[in-house]
Every structure is written in C-alpha cells, then in structure tokens.
Amino acid sequence: xxxxSIVIQPEDSVAVLLEQGESGDWISVGEKQIFLRKAVSQGxxxxxxxxxxxxxxxxxxxxxxxxxxxxxxxxxxHTHNLKSGLREKEEYAFCPIAAPALSHAYQGRxxxxxPRKSGRPGIRNELxxxxxxxxxxxxxxxxAAKMQYLVGPGIDGVYAFPHPYGCSQLGEDHENTRQxxxxxxxxxxxxxxxxxxxxxxxxxxxxxxxxxPENRERMRFxxxxxxxxxxxxxxxxxxxxxxxxxxEQRRPCPLSELVIGLxxxxxxxxxxxxxxxxxxxxxxxLIGAGGSGILTEVPEMFGAERLLMNRCRDQSLFxxxxxxxxxxxxxxxxxxxxxxENPSPGNKAGGITTLEEKSLGCVQKGGTAxxxxxxxxxxxxxxxxxxxxxxxxxxxxxxxxxxxxxxxxILFTTGRGTxxxxxxxxxxxxTHTELKKKKxxxxxxxxxxxxxxxxxxxxxxxxxxxxxRVASGERTCSEKGIVRDFSIFKTGVTL
Numbered sequence: 001x002x003x004x005s006i007v008i009q010p011e012d013s014v015a016v017l018l019e020q021g022e023s024g025d026w027i028s029v030g031e032k033q034i035f036l037r038k039a040v041s042q043g044x045x046x047x048x049x050x051x052x053x054x055x056x057x058x059x060x061x062x063x064x065x066x067x068x069x070x071x072x073x074x075x076x077x078h079t080h081n082l083k084s085g086l087r088e089k090e091e092y093a094f095c096p097i098a099a100p101a102l103s104h105a106y107q108g109r110x111x112x113x114x115p116r117k118s119g120r121p122g123i124r125n126e127l128x129x130x131x132x133x134x135x136x137x138x139x140x141x142x143x144a145a146k147m148q149y150l151v152g153p154g155i156d157g158v159y160a161f162p163h164p165y166g167c168s169q170l171g172e173d174h175e176n177t178r179q180x181x182x183x184x185x186x187x188x189x190x191x192x193x194x195x196x197x198x199x200x201x202x203x204x205x206x207x208x209x210x211x212x213p214e215n216r217e218r219m220r221f222x223x224x225x226x227x228x229x230x231x232x233x234x235x236x237x238x239x240x241x242x243x244x245x246x247x248e249q250r251r252p253c254p255l256s257e258l259v260i261g262l263x264x265x266x267x268x269x270x271x272x273x274x275x276x277x278x279x280x281x282x283x284x285x286l287i288g289a290g291g292s293g294i295l296t297e298v299p300e301m302f303g304a305e306r307l308l309m310n311r312c313r314d315q316s317l318f319x320x321x322x323x324x325x326x327x328x329x330x331x332x333x334x335x336x337x338x339x340x341e342n343p344s345p346g347n348k349a350g351g352i353t354t355l356e357e358k359s360l361g362c363v364q365k366g367g368t369a370x371x372x373x374x375x376x377x378x379x380x381x382x383x384x385x386x387x388x389x390x391x392x393x394x395x396x397x398x399x400x401x402x403x404x405x406x407x408x409x410i411l412f413t414t415g416r417g418t419x420x421x422x423x424x425x426x427x428x429x430x431t432h433t434e435l436k437k438k439k440x441x442x443x444x445x446x447x448x449x450x451x452x453x454x455x456x457x458x459x460x461x462x463x464x465x466x467x468x469r470v471a472s473g474e475r476t477c478s479e480k481g482i483v484r485d486f487s488i489f490k491t492g493v494t495l
Contacts, residue, residue: 001025003036005046006273006451009061014045014077016059016269016351018451021046037074043269043351043415043432045077057082060272062304064357077353084340084354086303088333089326094318097310099370102288106255106464109289111471113253113408114191118215121253122188123408123425123471125245127151127158127238129194130185132208133166133201136224140196143231147238154246155191156473158238161423161486167201168495178203179378180488182211183404185219186380189424191248192218192241194234199225218244250473256290258471259381261402261410261424262365263297265395267343268415268431269351272361274447275413275431280367281460282411282467283386287369292384294375294407295366296391296398298328302339303356304363308388312371320374324390331491342393346416365413377489381406395420396487409470417442421483425476427467444476 004018005027015027021040026033029048040046045059051071056063066085071077113121127147129140140160147158161184165177181203185193197205205223212219220237224230262279264271283293301308305325312318329339342355352358372385378401381387391401399422402410409424415431417439430436433448445466449459470476 003027005029007048008059008273011058011061013047013049013051013058015048016273017042017044017046035074036076037072038076040076041351045269045351045353047071047073047075047077049073056085059357060360062356062360064303064360065354079348079353082353084356086340086355088329088339092306092309092322094312094315095310096312099311100368102284102369104288106285106289109255109468110252111255111258111468112250112473113257113471114188114248115251115253116188117217118186118188118213120188120257120259120406120408122191123258123473124156124189125191125248126156126189127192127194127242127245128184128187128190129158129160129196129238130181131160131162131166132181132195132197132203132205134162134164135167135198135201136196137162139224139230139234143194143234143238147235147242150235150239151242152246155242159423159484161484163486163488165488165490166203169202170493170495173490173492174202176377176490177488178208178211180400180404182208183378183380183406184423186213187403187406187423189408190218191245192238193220194237194241195219195221196234197221197223199223254290255286255468256384258286259292259294259406259408260286260467261399261405261407262293262295263395263398263402263410264362264365264413265420266414266416266418267347267350267352267358267361270431270448270451271352271413271415272357272364273431274450275415275429276361276364278447278450278456278459278463279365279411279413279429281456282463283365284367284369285460285464287367287385290384292381292387293366293369294381294387294389294402294405295363296389296401297362297393298324298388298391299332299339299342300355300359300362300393301325302329302359303354304359307363308366308371311369317371317374321371321388324374324388328392350415365411375405377401378404380404392489394487396485397489399426399485400487401489409467411467413447419478419481419483421478421481421485423484423486425470426478427470427476428478441481442477
C-alpha cells in the first residue's frame, strides 16, 4: 500500500511519513518507489538514500547526526541507528547572509489594545500581584482569588505569580529573580500591579524599587510586616488600582507595537514541517509590519546555531550570540552533562531523534528576518525586529522569560499537546490536525492544514488575522482555562 511522505529538501537522505506505514508498504520519491523494511510510525523518518556507518544523515538539508550502522533504503531511521554529532566546543566564523525582503502586507494594520503612558500598549487590562519573595505566596494567591469577585466589570482578570525565590539566593540567581520580577511589574498587559513584600527578605522593597521605572502610576507597594492587617491593606490598594483601570478603554494601536514570543514544546516529527515554519512566517509578517519577535530556548539551537549567527546584523552581535551559545554549553558541562541530552522521551516518540534534528526545526520559528538584538535573561526588548533571548528550553521557564522581556502574547507550537499557560496569552498551535481534534480545549490554531494542501500563504494570513483578534481581546484556550504558569531560572546555591 502506498503511504504519503514528504522530503523537505532535495539533498535529504530521509523522508518523513505523514501516516503510519507497515512493512512492505511503499512511498514514492521522485521516480523511485521505496519499500518500508518494517513498520514506521507517523512523523518518523524513512531512509531514501543509503547511508554508511559514520556518515551524516541529512534532513532539512543539514546533518541531523551520524549513522551508527549502515542504513539501507526503506529502513526506519531513529535512535537505534542514528546518534548526535554535537560537540562541547565549536569554532564559528561570521558568514553574513542577505536576508530576503519581508512582506509589508500588514503594515499600517491595527489592533484594539490599551495604550500605556510608559511605552507599548497592552493587549489585556489585568490586575497583577507580584510577590518579591516566596514567603508571601499564599497571601498573594488568596488576594487574587478574593479580588476576582470584588473588582467588578471592566478588568480582564486578577492574577498572582507565586515563586519560591527572593531570599536565600546568591549572585546571579538573586539578580535573575529581581530582574524577572521587575520586568514583569512593568508589563503593558498589567493595568495595575501590587508588589507584595514580606519585610526581611534579601530582595528588599527599597532595593527592588531601584530596578523599576520612574513612572509607577500603575504600581502599588505593600510590606506585610509593616501592617497590622496586611489583607485589608492589600485589598484597599488593589481596589484603588482597579478603579483607575476601569477608565481604560481599548483603542486602535499600531500592529508595529506588538511583540510576540516564539516557543515550542512537546515537539514531534511535524514541528519543523508545519508549526514552526508557520510561526516563522507569522514572525516575518509582524516584523515586516514594524513589530517584534523574541526567540529563546538557547540549548535547542545547538546544531542549528549557525543559521541564526549568520543572520546577525553585524560582527559584534554575532560575537554576542556565539558567547550566548557557548555559555549554555559550558553550563551543561559544568554540571557534568552532555550538551546533546535532548530530545525528551515525548519528542522521540513523535519522531525526533537527535538534538540537531530538534534544533533545525526549532529555529524555524525565527523566520528569515535578521537578528537585531541578543537579550540577557529578564531584560526587556529594546529594538524592533527579531531578538534572541537568553533562556533554557524548559517550557515554564521560557514562557516566563518571554513575557518578562515584553511579549504581549506567545505563539507556542506543539505536536504532543500541553495545557501550558503563561503570564500573557499563549496561542497553542498544533503541528498536525489529529491533535487539534483530540485536544480542542488546549489547541487554538491548527498548522496541520499544511499537510492537507492548504498553502503557507493562505494559512499565514489566516493566522495573522487570528493573532490580531487575540491582541484585540479574543481569549485563548489557556486563558479560558485560567492557566497562568510562572517559573524563574535558577542555577546556583540555595542558602
């Protein structure tokens, strides 16, 4: 029986099955018919050109690792005959490439957002409670639950962001916590923010305020140890913020003021064929309209990092990106780990074998725009275009970092599915239609249509119109489920 497959680039030595294949089934590659030598799952790879032991296996036009044994035409290609070729140290040379011209089709478009005096508009008008230290988490969460019923209409929700840090941390960890919390406190999606402290933590209210902007019109501060009744004091401040927020109205805002975070999780064999290329096209369309995209998950760039490095606008930015990549490799080796200890079990079950393969799919979320900025963890976007942000691949940590850096929404592709949320709206994009059908309460948009004949141009335009609706107030699945995940990156000692 003939099975459908796709060969991504002409030089590839593998094809990807679009449906389950059994031993004896066949696929067409050009003029050739290739018979499957054993059963191969949907999204997995089939060899279409013999590969000798030690030779590169090619997918996306690049090596995804080395064959550990001879691989014949029709063989299933996976962990039993393919291994990573990554190394802890690489030599890099800046070989700049000319970026293709971006479409300006959405230039001049607007969305209905909330203008903020301090900078970019928000796409939500929410009331946030941010603890400076984990000791007040329970108070923050209790206040958020109670205030949902007290603030009345005109506010998009009341949310707390508990975390275990703000004290008993040293050096970089302590500063990372402070930077994430400070950047989040200034986020445009928050029409009001109560910053809640205990009073004896390392992250003192006085020192924390030094990281905040001078314009604190939308912020209030409370140190619980200074109050006889911290609940009553906090409620009074939150109601004061809420009354001011109710005066805010959605107004047309330039699409050029939108910042999107670019993320994938629970990837599968279709992620680099459908979901991630679609997100890359959406990012390019937004940047072509004057907007911004943020790409993170640095360890999931290993093996594909040169594709980003050569898109840097100049030598100094290239060197900064090289340092960022190498710093994460050093982080792995300092903890006695291999740089290629990835993909996850779910990735492998979905058809991804090596980190190079995962990375070549992952970086496609960055589209084709030049890299305009390399951001340190927790720092906000400072220029238009595509930024690369310091951060790990962990879903919760990465979406938190993207939100803190100014993303008003996050595009999140997945082939396995996840209920994940973040401090900002998350648009979950399935890599295949079966997932959208199975998990309609998780998935907002189906990139699997690309496997059924819908063109990238048509689907990207459909996607852009959906993003504009989300920016204008349409709620995503994670928002409907009230999923607000929040996690801060930690590497060092806890006292």
